[in-house]
Amino acid sequence: MQSLISDIDSIDEIEVFGRVKTVQGLLIEVIGPVRELRVGGRVSIETQSGSHLACEIIGFRDGLALCLPFGPVEGVRLGCKAVFAGHDGAVYPHNGWLGRVINAEGQPIDGGAPLMRGTSPYTLRNIPLPAHERARVGGPIDLGVRCLNTFATCCDGQRMGIFAGSGVGKSVLMSMLARNTDVDVSVIGLIGERGREVQEFISEQLGEEGMKKAIVIVATSDESALMRRQAAYLTMTLAEYFRDQGKRVLCMMDSLTRFAMAQREIGLAIGEPPTAKGYPPTVFTELPRLLERAGPGLRNSGSVTGLFTVLVEGDDHNEPIADAVRGILDGHIVMERAIAERGRYPAINVLRSVSRTMPGCVPEDFRPTLTKARELMSVYADMEELIRLGAYRKGSDPKVDRAIALSPALEAFLGQRSDERTNIADGYNLLATILETMGGEA
Numbered sequence: 100m101q102s103l104i105s106d107i108d109s110i111d112e113i114e115v116f117g118r119v120k121t122v123q124g125l126l127i128e129v130i131g132p133v134r135e136l137r138v139g140g141r142v143s144i145e146t147q148s149g150s151h152l153a154c155e156i157i158g159f160r161d162g163l164a165l166c167l168p169f170g171p172v173e174g175v176r177l178g179c180k181a182v183f184a185g186h187d188g189a190v191y192p193h194n195g196w197l198g199r200v201i202n203a204e205g206q207p208i209d210g211g212a213p214l215m216r217g218t219s220p221y222t223l224r225n226i227p228l229p230a231h232e233r234a235r236v237g238g239p240i241d242l243g244v245r246c247l248n249t250f251a252t253c254c255d256g257q258r259m260g261i262f263a264g265s266g267v268g269k270s271v272l273m274s275m276l277a278r279n280t281d282v283d284v285s286v287i288g289l290i291g292e293r294g295r296e297v298q299e300f301i302s303e304q305l306g307e308e309g310m311k312k313a314i315v316i317v318a319t320s321d322e323s324a325l326m327r328r329q330a331a332y333l334t335m336t337l338a339e340y341f342r343d344q345g346k347r348v349l350c351m352m353d354s355l356t357r358f359a360m361a362q363r364e365i366g367l368a369i370g371e372p373p374t375a376k377g378y379p380p381t382v383f384t385e386l387p388r389l390l391e392r393a394g395p396g397l398r399n400s401g402s403v404t405g406l407f408t409v410l411v412e413g414d415d416h417n418e419p420i421a422d423a424v425r426g427i428l429d430g431h432i433v434m435e436r437a438i439a440e441r442g443r444y445p446a447i448n449v450l451r452s453v454s455r456t457m458p459g460c461v462p463e464d465f466r467p468t469l470t471k472a473r474e475l476m477s478v479y480a481d482m483e484e485l486i487r488l489g490a491y492r493k494g495s496d497p498k499v500d501r502a503i504a505l506s507p508a509l510e511a512f513l514g515q516r517s518d519e520r521t522n523i524a525d526g527y528n529l530l531a532t533i534l535e536t537m538g539g540e541a
């Protein structure tokens with residue numbers, strides 16, 4: 100009833116409309132009562148065939164409203180009627196959305212029943228909680244993946260990036276995390292993925308078990324830039340909705356790079372200047388605005404732990420988006436093609452991965468083991484080339500000898516089948532056993 104009343108209230112009494120003045124590329128300029136409008140508002144353009152094209156107002160220039168469409172612009176003509184809609188960019192989430200696959204508009208795309216409508220509105224472009232009112236990052240969260248649990252421990256309310264080139268195993272890792280992480284709800288945004296991959300991810304990798312406590316938000320690569328960007332906003336909004344119910348939420352996005360590319364398209368369409376790699380300045384203001392929304396909630400409320408993938412093009416870990424994201428998040432997980440090519444999955448380079456909250460959450464008695472394991476791995480990594488070339492002679496350096504002896508066991512520890520799960524304690528024990536039984540002190 101309440102939602103019906105608010106629905107009725109939100110119906111405009113008068114119709115405000117303008118007319119299409121120009122169409123250039125994706126940009127549609129509308130002339131009309133622009134003083135009535137605001138950035139972020141919606142416009143519905145009536146095309147010649149009688150269909151409606153939803154657009155968002157993204158700016159104003161010379162007395163015209165600049166609009167970008169949510170769908171293809173075919174059929175839009177000069178003079179088409181553009182009705183300004185009262186859409187305030189909000190959704191009404193409901194617990195019944197769990198287990199569903201939806202699009203950026205909050206419509207189901209899994210062929211199931213229509214979604215239930217919740218009672219309170221949640222804005223898509225919410226502002227982050229004020230930093231001083233937030234709880235601190237909590238205790239370790241069990242990701243179920245042992246190389247991360249031990250070497251890059253993630254805490255409740257932490258935000259981490261997963262950096263990798265294409266085909267290195269980001270999506271498979273994401274699905275492992277979605278299935279195995281010890282949280283109440285996972286909200287997964289698939290942004291700008293290929294349609295085929297989305298199907299694969301949902302039906303094969305995530306499976307029924309993973310879907311039970313998850314919501315998947317999808318905007319495929321062929322959808323408009325606005326839809327792809329909005330899918331990221333909606334993902335975050337739904338994570339906030341569950342957080343406000345006191346739940347521990349895992350918010351995942353694959354990938355942030357595609358979100359940045361959508362924002363690049365939007366920025367360039369309205370005439371922003373391109374800067375690094377063609378990315379306009381708004382990309383670098385939108386990224387922190389989005390990512391800061393994840394994190395701990397207010398004290399005594401739920402939390403949003405964030406895991407976001409970043410596609411590093413040409414395996415260049417210093418490209419602008421990777422650089423910007425690394426600066427915003429509390430840690431990064433680096434996946435490498437060379438490791439995947441060796442056949443070790445997940446192809447995580449633990450020496451290059453960092454969790455900034457980790458120093459505070461590793462148990463005191465495990466620290467020496469961890470330090471020793473890291474040292475052995477870095478000794479091996481330094482000598483790897485020489486060892487492979489046969490240029491290292493056994494016995495020259497006891498430390499290197501021990502690193503060589505332990506390397507197969509450590510590699511086996513770091514690798515994990517995608518259907519396997521190891522909790523934090525088991526991971527610690529396993530690593531300790533490897534170090535104790537093989538090599539011990541030098």
Ligand SMILES: Nc1ncnc2c1ncn2[C@@H]1O[C@H](COP(=O)(O)OP(=O)(O)O)[C@@H](O)[C@H]1O
Nearest residue numbers: 265266267268269270271272444445515516517
């Ligand atoms: N844990 C794993 N175990 C076995 N194979 C894996 C694993 N992770 C990734 N792969 C292989 O790598 C391929 C690409 O992985 P995917 O996650 O789709 O990459 P990305 O999302 O980074 O493009 C998969 O099709 C699979 O063959």
Ligand SMILES: [Mg+2]
Nearest residue numbers: 269270296353
């Ligand atoms: Mg992928």
